[in-house]
Amino acid sequence: MDGSVRNALQNSSWMGRAMPRREDDRLLRGQGVFVDDLQAPDCVFLEVLRSPYPAGRITALDVTEASGMDGVIAIYTAADITPQADSAVNALLPGAELAAMEPLARTHVRAAGQAVAAIIATSRDRARDAAEAIWLEVEGEPAPTRARTQAHWGQTLPAFDNPVRASIAHALVAPFAMEPRAVFAMPEGTGLTVWLSTQTPQRGRDDLCAMLGLDRDQLRVIAPDVGGAFGGKASLMPEDYLTAFAALTLQRPVKWAATRSDEFLAATQGRGASSHAEMAVDATGRATGLRAEFTFPLGHWMPYSALAPVRNAGRILPGPYTIPCDVTAAAETTEGAAVNIYRGAGRPEAAMILERLMDRAAQRLGIDPMDMRRRNVTTRLAAQPDTPCSGDFPGLLDRLEQETGYRALRAAQSQRRAQGVVCGLGLALYVEPCGQGLETASLRLCEDGRFLAITGSSAQGQGRETAMAQIVAQALNLHPQQITVSHGDTALAPEGIGALASRSTAIGGAAMWRAASGLLDRAATLCAPLLGCAPADVVTSAEGVCGGGNSLGWADLAAHLGADPLVVHIRHEAAAEAWASGAILAEVVIDPETGVLTIERMTWVDDAGIVINPVLVQGQLLGGAAQGIGAATMERMVYADGQLQTGSLMDYALPRATDMPPIHLFSQPTPSPANPLGVKGVGEAGCIGIPAAILNAVMDALPQGTPDLTLPLTSEKLWRALTGSLQ
Amino acid sequence: MHSFELVKPKTLADAVAALADGAQALSGGQTLLPTMKQRLADPGTLVSLTGIPELQGVCQGDAGIIIGGATPHAVVAREAAKYYPGLAALAGQIGDPAVRNRGTIGGSIANNDPSACYPAAVLGSGATIVTNTREIAADDYFLGMFETALEEGEIVTAVKFPVPQKAAYAKFVQPASRFALVGAFVAQFADGVRVAITGASNNGVFRWPEAEAALSASFTPEALKGLTLPADDMIADLHGSAEYRAHLCGVMTKRAVMAAG
Ligand SMILES: Cc1cc2nc3c(=O)[nH]c(=O)nc-3n(C[C@H](O)[C@H](O)[C@H](O)COP(=O)(O)OP(=O)(O)OC[C@H]3O[C@@H](n4cnc5c(N)ncnc54)[C@H](O)[C@@H]3O)c2cc1C
Numbered sequence: 001m002d003g004s005v006r007n008a009l010q011n012s013s014w015m016g017r018a019m020p021r022r023e024d025d026r027l028l029r030g031q032g033v034f035v036d037d038l039q040a041p042d043c044v045f046l047e048v049l050r051s052p053y054p055a056g057r058i059t060a061l062d063v064t065e066a067s068g069m070d071g072v073i074a075i076y077t078a079a080d081i082t083p084q085a086d087s088a089v090n091a092l093l094p095g096a097e098l099a100a101m102e103p104l105a106r107t108h109v110r111a112a113g114q115a116v117a118a119i120i121a122t123s124r125d126r127a128r129d130a131a132e133a134i135w136l137e138v139e140g141e142p143a144p145t146r147a148r149t150q151a152h153w154g155q156t157l158p159a160f161d162n163p164v165r166a167s168i169a170h171a172l173v174a175p176f177a178m179e180p181r182a183v184f185a186m187p188e189g190t191g192l193t194v195w196l197s198t199q200t201p202q203r204g205r206d207d208l209c210a211m212l213g214l215d216r217d218q219l220r221v222i223a224p225d226v227g228g229a230f231g232g233k234a235s236l237m238p239e240d241y242l243t244a245f246a247a248l249t250l251q252r253p254v255k256w257a258a259t260r261s262d263e264f265l266a267a268t269q270g271r272g273a274s275s276h277a278e279m280a281v282d283a284t285g286r287a288t289g290l291r292a293e294f295t296f297p298l299g300h301w302m303p304y305s306a307l308a309p310v311r312n313a314g315r316i317l318p319g320p321y322t323i324p325c326d327v328t329a330a331a332e333t334t335e336g337a338a339v340n341i342y343r344g345a346g347r348p349e350a351a352m353i354l355e356r357l358m359d360r361a362a363q364r365l366g367i368d369p370m371d372m373r374r375r376n377v378t379t380r381l382a383a384q385p386d387t388p389c390s391g392d393f394p395g396l397l398d399r400l401e402q403e404t405g406y407r408a409l410r411a412a413q414s415q416r417r418a419q420g421v422v423c424g425l426g427l428a429l430y431v432e433p434c435g436q437g438l439e440t441a442s443l444r445l446c447e448d449g450r451f452l453a454i455t456g457s458s459a460q461g462q463g464r465e466t467a468m469a470q471i472v473a474q475a476l477n478l479h480p481q482q483i484t485v486s487h488g489d490t491a492l493a494p495e496g497i498g499a500l501a502s503r504s505t506a507i508g509g510a511a512m513w514r515a516a517s518g519l520l521d522r523a524a525t526l527c528a529p530l531l532g533c534a535p536a537d538v539v540t541s542a543e544g545v546c547g548g549g550n551s552l553g554w555a556d557l558a559a560h561l562g563a564d565p566l567v568v569h570i571r572h573e574a575a576a577e578a579w580a581s582g583a584i585l586a587e588v589v590i591d592p593e594t595g596v597l598t599i600e601r602m603t604w605v606d607d608a609g610i611v612i613n614p615v616l617v618q619g620q621l622l623g624g625a626a627q628g629i630g631a632a633t634m635e636r637m638v639y640a641d642g643q644l645q646t647g648s649l650m651d652y653a654l655p656r657a658t659d660m661p662p663i664h665l666f667s668q669p670t671p672s673p674a675n676p677l678g679v680k681g682v683g684e685a686g687c688i689g690i691p692a693a694i695l696n697a698v699m700d701a702l703p704q705g706t707p708d709l710t711l712p713l714t715s716e717k718l719w720r721a722l723t724g725s726l727q
Numbered sequence: 728m729h730s731f732e733l734v735k736p737k738t739l740a741d742a743v744a745a746l747a748d749g750a751q752a753l754s755g756g757q758t759l760l761p762t763m764k765q766r767l768a769d770p771g772t773l774v775s776l777t778g779i780p781e782l783q784g785v786c787q788g789d790a791g792i793i794i795g796g797a798t799p800h801a802v803v804a805r806e807a808a809k810y811y812p813g814l815a816a817l818a819g820q821i822g823d824p825a826v827r828n829r830g831t832i833g834g835s836i837a838n839n840d841p842s843a844c845y846p847a848a849v850l851g852s853g854a855t856i857v858t859n860t861r862e863i864a865a866d867d868y869f870l871g872m873f874e875t876a877l878e879e880g881e882i883v884t885a886v887k888f889p890v891p892q893k894a895a896y897a898k899f900v901q902p903a904s905r906f907a908l909v910g911a912f913v914a915q916f917a918d919g920v921r922v923a924i925t926g927a928s929n930n931g932v933f934r935w936p937e938a939e940a941a942l943s944a945s946f947t948p949e950a951l952k953g954l955t956l957p958a959d960d961m962i963a964d965l966h967g968s969a970e971y972r973a974h975l976c977g978v979m980t981k982r983a984v985m986a987a988g
Contacts, residue, residue, distance in 0.1 A: 125728070125729075128766065129729075132766070261765065593978045594899065594975065594978055634902045634903075636965075638965050645965055646903075646965070649903060649904070650903055650906075651903050651904070651965065651966075652903055653902035653903035654903070714902070714966075715902075716967050716968060716971045719971065720971075725970075
């Protein structure tokens, strides 16, 4: 931080303010513009014929009748499309086998729901009519494994003497954005403009370019308003390619929008891993070794980030503790929709198994779970790969103990149990690494004296524009209203990563901060001679610059600079990874007659680093908590004989507002040394810590010796656990 | 959705005539329209029943209350409360506000979803289903999952409910759809108690004679002690096994008795 930024910081306090989200007025009035809202006069519509059959060999695929139907413009099968490259897969693990996307099934269907043909027609209904007229026959054959991967972290540890053990089977779940996926491709010059409901516009552009054989400057991707993503809109999907291919081939605008059924059948899923772990503990409650094995299902193909959950689960153990680790994670393709990153992406799996082991060890030794954790938390914080950059884990536990009245709760629990109440307390201490790599930012003083801030981080409802404006306002001592924030358009931000991995504030925000600092320095240098003062004496404010008793308005400065405007581009490479953390206590009761679980209260102390806007942080924590509660208690994708049993909200249980327990949030930040703002991520915290706390609370409520339960914790399972009739 | 014709008759007679040519009745559309959107139903012509005044409303009759066949759940929840609170409370627990403002009693019992709530109240109250051609006792009306005594083109015009001394519905919601995984309706009349269970059986809504006898002798939760239903004919799906449903039948019946007070 240079001198001038420090001056500005002293004068403004936009960072840390609970400002309302600038996005909300528009979004709440229904004035958002999502991909499917976009129109073009000669637009045609793409629909996908999905295999109703599970894996097998295609013995008949006849589109003759469908091709002649009213309004049908083209029908593509695998033979008609010409991808110029395999879809990209991020080979995050050494030696990983990869299974790229097949935009349309070739000789074999690999899973029910896989796209077999793409129909382009003048209306959606006509396209659907035609899809129904396509003749498809599939002869059932077991799906071969397309790719396998295995990786190891830590050291090979010898066999443990009488360790505690735990196993967890995570259900597959749906990322379930409110806005289903959508893509609208429009021919533009020799290439395309593609509006994509995505969290990674630049990756979408690069992957589409490769598959279409276009250069980067021939393809522009725009993410307009995006109604949630959660990892489900991070990687290029078959429909994205098919729609772009159709627009390029037919030279007219083509649109595809998923129905909810499409999403259930063919969008990516999350979780699904199973884990087995054992931990050695000494008599004093020190954990002396941790061995964990994860197995991840990948579905029938691998989207770009398919291996990220595997890598995250492996690399973040032992989380907030100091324990020698021996971790293996394996992954392989399976029959079913592709499994990819979903809010948390491997972190929840690591946190849950670790937190179960802590409770098992506490129980074995007769130590309180809170104390068990205290004996094992790490104080060895370092900005080195795969270890927490900062955090005060004992402090989180102390605060949680104090805010919940934990000792009194434990005492009350004994009394309630004596009265026949089935109740439990569950702790979770978790870490949330918040991403590595680069992000871009640019900041410009516009002719009218306003500022345009362009971030490479995209937005899907997090309130990114609000936060970025606060960062710039803080650095330049402006009012946030003076700053327009733009994102999601590769023409404006050709380089960037997007919104993933809880990284946008820590990395994207840091990039924007540096852009603002750079702009301030340039303004000082440029204005010092104009104002008649030293550069160090130039002060910025909402009105403009002043120094030496003189002042110049922002618009005047812009006019003065003319064709050589004040603009700074930053390509910020994060020096280290920021790690957020938190401690959660869940209080639950189980109805002994029905097994119904009620979460009476959640108390959550979080360390998201320096908070830029508490409103946004709370939104992220609570939204993540809802999804965490869903994964722990009700959400699951179920296949039987290759067929999806949970193809609609009639069978896929999502939490609703009434399922949200009272959640008490307490912020206890420690600044992150990984970036100049001291910020960390917060987007995934709820999915990481909440399910672990709920599982621990449930196991605490159930009789001792209850075997490990699979997720989700349905009422029937809990009833069976209570009646000793688990299957 | 496939395209279709929509007829909006103003009288029952016109509706009956319009249905004569193989058209399908449309009431609140809360079941039929989603089915059509998924292209699982393709009726060429729909005859809307919601614009016919004689099919609307809740009123008091000689032997109880009469609810027009196209009366939305929200109206029943509001207007039946003073006559038959147990029934009104059941209607108020169906779906969400949007579903209750559109969905109707006639549509619900014509459809006879094995997990629907109304069939429990209709059977549990010993109600009478009035159609454009006849009156059908509830005991003769529900013939199994999605099966009823209705003939092709027959319209449920009203349901007549005798009003019990006490009644309540206890619903255990299926976590996804929030329909009844198991729902128990109990009604105490001067001449005995009726118990109807929905959500549980492969044969749709059913009465539980043993519970009725026990509760007729003593309308208390304790009276149900030791009574169980066999799991044999119970629905088993990803939301609950047959044994769990059988168990819940007992629990929900007990809770309905407690709620009826
Ligand atoms: C999200 C959601 C949640 C729901 N939750 C519940 C719940 O918790 N409990 C519950 O019980 N129900 C629930 N429902 C069902 C809903 O309450 C309706 O009762 C049901 O969908 C049918 O009523 P309808 O008026 O919408 O009928 P429609 O959908 O219009 O018609 C259904 C069928 O009945 C026929 N029909 C309609 N009216 C008549 C008539 N008068 N005479 C003869 N045939 C007729 C139609 O031809 C059609 O075959 C839910 C529905 C939705 C969409």
